[in-house]
Amino acid sequence: MHTIRQSGEALATRTVSAGALLDASLAAIDADLARGGSTYTQVDRSAAREAAASSDAFRDRGYVPSALAGVPVSVKDLFDVKGQVTRAGSRILRDAAPAVRDAAAVARLREAGAVFAGRTNMSEFAFSGLGVNPHFGTPLNPVDPTRLAGGSSSGAATSVALGHAAAALGTDTGGSVRIPAAFCGLVGFKPTARRVPLDGIVPLSASFDSIGPIARSVDCCVLVDAIVSGQSLDTAPRALAGLRFGITSDYVSDDLDGTVSTAFNRTIDRLRRAGASVERFAFPELHEVAGRHPLAGITAAQAWAWHREHVARDADAYDPRVLKRLRVGEGRSAADYIDLLAARERFVRDARARLARFDAWLMPTVAIVPPALADVEHDEAFFATNAKVLRNPSVVNFMDGCALTLPCHHEDELPVGLSICGPALADASILAIARSVEALLRTGAPVVPVVPA
Helix, strand or coil: CCCHHHHHHHHHCCCCCHHHHHHHHHHHHHHHHHCCCCCEEECCHHHHHHHHHHHHHHHHCCCCCCCCCCCEEEEECCECCCCCCCCCCCCCCCCCCCCCCCCHHHHHHHHCCCEEEEEECCCHHHCCCCCCCCCCCCCEECCEEEEECCCCCHHHHHHHHCCCCCEEEEEECCCCCHHHHHHCCCEEEECCHHHCCCCCECCCCCCCCEEEEEECCHHHHHHHHHHHHCCCCCCCCCCCCCCEEEECCCCCCCCCCHHHHHHHHHHHHHHHHCCCEEEECCCCHHHHHHHHCCHHHHHHHHHHHHHHHHHHHHHHHCCHHHHHHHHHHHCCCHHHHHHHHHHHHHHHHHHHHHHCCCCEEEEECCCCCCCEHHHHCCHHHHHHHHHHHHHHHHHHHHCCCEEEEEECCCCCCCCCEEEEEECCCCHHHHHHHHHHHHHHHHHCCCCCCCCCC
16 A cells, blocks of 8 residues: 555546555455454445445546545544444444444545545553454554554554555554554654544543544655644644754653664664754653653543443453553542642643753654563563553653654664654644654655745
């Protein structure tokens, strides 16, 4: 599967039809299923073929609503799609009625002409960064099938990596877009949460839930973000020379895997050689928040409010590991919860002050390379690995920020993601900078912005 823009150009020149693109997508999905893949919870082939046929008919009449028109995309299983049951990777909602309308983000993609290839698998109720799912199977990493694809948007990432879709719609509460993107060598964007409406999704945490894309390029993420957010941002690439990047040894650089540390430091060196200023700065509030007021405390409390009735009726149907994390919220007092919200507000202010002098904050997206499935079979290892995987990306959610992850590893290395992060509503700047960093990492040469005459 090509990028969105490449697919759009092929459709525009009649090199390929939407129907042919979908046939290739479905063939790749069938090949994955034949190998025992677990990328999807549902593939509605007839609806997809109808959408592709309609797209071709509209194009013949000159109606092309967006760059995504006729392009296959996938949708995470916690988004409502009209006529389908939204299960959120769980057996708990197996008897739920089909959705009567699309989620807001899905409706916007449909209006843009995207063709939905399937509903992607995920960690149950999006409450894990590893992507393990005992109900629908665990999507494995296309780079190394003994390793995990990451979560919670696990199937979203594998759908793109395996060529089923040009882009995938996911959610990110503590890294659930960026972790699988980083683990699968893809690009993932977590926008400022408020920019994309959450209507029509199964919630995890109202304070942190964000909707974003996983794709093959920054440009693909920009195109999807413009549609689901309803905002066209100025993301023209910026010259790297003169940009000010901050990096910190506090917390997000603790105990990095050797491959991650090597790839990250190599990337920092390349940015410096391209003329960017990279400065180390202290961020002691990270350790304070992690130790005293972890993001997971708010998430568990808000998730428990939604799940408590389901747990009372059908606790045995949950993934036991997800249920254990949910029950953390059961024991939160109202006073504890209010304290957590206040700590979050303080941290948002502290983070904005710490980052004010930088164009972006850089960090390894995940502290480790994709873990082996065999290494998380036991609960103790599972929970320890899950916490480490979520550690870095969750900081961005806690500070109400935005971030994009880019692959920064060499071809002979396991996937490593570089995160380019900013405060709330810095999305345009982060995407613009990401275009330039991506160009440097892919070509070795810094991008030179075009200056209007």
